[in-house]
Amino acid sequence: MFFATSLANAGPAAISYQGTLVDSSGDPLVGPVDINFTFYASSDPADEAALYSEDHIDVALDPFGGFTLAVGTGSSPVGTFGPALFQVDELFLEVVVEGEALEPRQPVLSVAWALVASEVEGAPDLINDVAAATNQLNSFDAAFPGDQLGDALSALDDAVGSLQTSLSALTGDSSDSVIQQLAAATARLDSIEAIVGDPLESVSPPIATSEGFLDFAMSLDGANPLFAVIRTFDTGWGEAYELEFVACDDLLCSSSTTRSIASGYSETEEYCELWEYDPDTGEEFCTLWMTAENFYSISQQDVVVGSDGNPVLTYLDEYSGDLNLVRCADSTCSTTDAPVVISDGTTTNSSASGVLLGASGNPLVAFFDSVNDRLEMVVCSNASCSTSSTTTVTLAATSVHHLSVVLGDDGRPVVALHDSSDRDLEFARCGDAACSTIQTTTLASAGWVGSQVEVAIGADGAPLFAFLNQTDSVLQVLQCQDEGCSATGSAQSVDLASGAPSSSAVSLSLNASGRPVLAATTTPGGTLVTLTCWEADCAPSSHDVLRTWGADARAPKLLALDPVPSAIYVDAASSAESLQRTGVEEVTSLVLANQATAESAQNAANGAQSAATGAQADATSALLEIDGIESTLGVGTCGSLYDIQPSACPFSTADPYAALPNCEVAPNNSFCEGDGECSTNGLLNNCSGIYDVYYKVP
Structure with missing residues (x-):
């Protein structure tokens, strides 16, 4: 006599079987015994077409005749034990003890179907990936003139169609191929991402074409970029410098408004180095003329949008030495308020500066005073900064030519700067939103580190830095462990693939997923590179997405981050430099110009999602049935x-x-x-x- 007590899933490749063996009198059998398990598609003993069979030799029995075995681990197997075995309409198990078949054959209920459910456990993530691909298609919603359809969109359509075919097999009869189908679907999703994110060779038309772009700063007014641009041109008697404000009418800057904010110049001056006296005439005459070049440029430009929607610009007038703040009277800067002097150029002198909008909604200006070797934080009391308060902190640094300032999640300003004298990376953080105190620390000092540093606030509220390590010629990222940066992780070196980072600007931001996005240029050649990091500290990962955008670029700044990074940069390919953006927006025009193809691709993605959802529903149903059986047991x-x-x-x-x-x-x-x-x-x-x-x- 045989009495089975339980049948339960024991893992991804076995079923736990527990039973008790007694004789005709009800007394427990004494082991060991040989037990055979055989699976059939029918309960009829006359059906001898076995689907799978295995032996368990010399099975020990407890004093009550009990035993526990893992079906799927026996010897002399005939057939394959796996998910495919359970993908039939009905399945029955026959147990043979010492050559005697115990009747009737036992139906295999949904307990064993947990094996199949485990094979499709990746379906929820796959559904999310398909949804992300669909959202990526939907994100191309801005028109932009372009004529390059190429093969990108048709390849995208093929990839999504193949994805649908792969996912539809999840509910097929051959469950042994489920894992392979999931892998194929994942590969197709990678293909979609690669195609959508594949940079085109061309770049977008220039945002502005005028002679001699030297440098620029950028801010975003909603979705539209604003620029503070410094350019130079030849006047015939010397070089002129112009600070211009450019307000774009849309994200692509297909049209814009330009205003002149300030100007500077350079001039050539001749002077006599050596005079001689003619005793016969009594006149002096010059025997050695020298030429001097006087530069009175504009530098340290920055721009931010005020809480009232009006832009605020800061810049250094190198003629007077003043660091000025100018508030626009409207969003296009048709007129401006009178400049407010932040640093007067005599008692203080700004060598690096930046402006942001403080927690109060008023501007806040950070600058390094090279006269007194200190960092100064000027907190404006109103939108025009007609009144303000200043907090200073003396630094060991005596030479600072670049700093980056952002607002922490707690409303406290955070500053990163490069100490050119000691070649260190320095960090400063205000003690409160009003910056009544400032705490400073040196974050990195081994070698020549911190050049072109940029700071951003990570998803966890802790500062994140991107900078050049010129000792090792690499771009590095350093993550703080808390808001105050009391400790940091290890500096992560970023592989730019196309060469070492150039000394041009570095740009750092975080995308919608909280992952760091970097833009830099490499040497030689000035190749523009964007990198989306997978890890929060930019530790190397196979999921990192690196893109190159062409040569002769400098001073890049990130414009858009999702779905593919886009950057603004100075195109130095010719003597007439211009401000350009990367051409990723042209993918938008491809989708719009081929709406039917795009809709077909999206429908295919929706079908793929539906197939994956159906597979998950089957697995969920199986698990619910398991719950019912387990409750009964x-x-x-x-x-x-x-x-x-x-x-x-x-x-x-x-x-x-x-x-x-x-x-x-x-x-x-x-x-x-x-x-x-x-x-x-x-x-x-x-x-x-x-x-x-x-x-x-x-």
């Missing part, structure tokens, strides 16, 4: 538990005890091991010296 309930006397312990060796389930998940009418659940004593140690064995009944 008592799995997940405590039932009534009876501790076993040491003399009545069912097994003579320790191994079977190690395989016992805990008493909460064990089925009724079976042995279990107590670990404190269901009020069991985890220190009972009644069997084999270390196991806490109970018998569970309803």
Whole structure:
């Protein structure tokens, strides 16, 4: 006589089978015994077409005739034990003990279907990936003139179609191929990302074409860029310098308004280095003429949008030495307020500066005073900065030519600067939003580090820095461990693939997922590179996305981050330099120009998502059925538990005890091991010296 007590999933490749063997009188059989498990598609004993069979030789029985085996781990297997075995309409298990088949064959319920469910456990992530691909298609919603369809969009359509085919197989008959189908679908998603993010060779038309772009700063007014541009041109008697404000009418800057804010100049002056006297005429005459070049340029330009929507610009007038702040009277800067002097150029002198909007909604200007070797924070009391308060902190640095300032999540200004004298990376943070105090620390000092540093606030609220390590000729990223940067991780070196970073500007921001995005140029050649990091600290990862955009670029600044980074840069390919943007927006025009193809691709993605959803629904249904069977068997309930006397312990060796389930998940009418659940004593140690064995009944 045979009585099976439980059938449960024991892992991704086996089923736990627990039973009790007794003779015709009801007395427990004495082991060992040989047991064979065979699976059939029919309950009829006349059907001898076995789907799978395996043997278990010399199985030990406990004093009650009980045993526990893992079906799927036996010897002499015939057929394949795996998810495919359970993808039939009906399945029955025949157990043969010592050559005697025990009847009837037992139906295999949804317990074994957990094997199939485990194979499609990747479906939810896959659904999210398909949705992300669909959203990426939907994100191309801005028109932009362009004529390059190329093969990109048709390849995208093919990739999405292949994805649909791959996912539809998830509900097919051959479950052995499920993992392969998931891998193929993932590969197709990677293909979609590569195609959508593939940079085109051309770049967009220049935002502005005028002679001699020297440098620029950028801010975003909603979705539209604003620029503070310094350019130079020849007047015939010398070089003129112009600070211009450019307000774009849309993200692509297809039209814009330009205003002149300030000007400077250079002039050539001749002077006599050596005079001589003619005693005959009594006149002096010059015997050595020299030429001097006087430069009165504009530099340290920056721009931010005020809380009232009006731009605020800062710049250094090198003629007077004043660091000025100018507030525009409207959004296009048709007129401006009178410049406010932040640093007067006599008692102080700004060598690096930046402006941001403080927590109060008023401008805040940070600059390094090279006269007094100190960092100064000027907090404006109103939008025009007609009144302000200043906090200073003396630094060991005596030469600072670049700094970056941002607002922390707590409203405190944060500054990163490069100490050119000691070649260190320095960090400063205000003690409160009003910056009544400033704390400073040196973050990195080994070698020549910190040049062109940029700071951003990470998703966790801690500062993140990108800078040049000129000792090792690499671009590095350094992440603080907290808002105050009391500790940092290790500096991560970024592989730009196309060469070492140039000394041009570095740009750093975070995308919608909180991942760092970098823009830099490499040497030689000035190749523009954008990098989206997978890890929060930019540690190297196979998921990093590196893109190159062409040569002869300098001073890049990130414009858009999703779905593909876009950057503004100075195109130095010719003597008439111009301000350009990367051409990723042209993908938009490809989608718009081929709307039918784009819709077909999106429908295919939707179909793929539906197929994946169906596969997940099947798995969910199987798991619900498992829950029902387990509930009937008592799995997940405590039932009534009876501790076993040491003399009545069912097994003579320790191994079977190690395989016992805990008493909460064990089925009724079976042995279990107590670990404190269901009020069991985890220190009972009644069997084999270390196991806490109970018998569970309803």
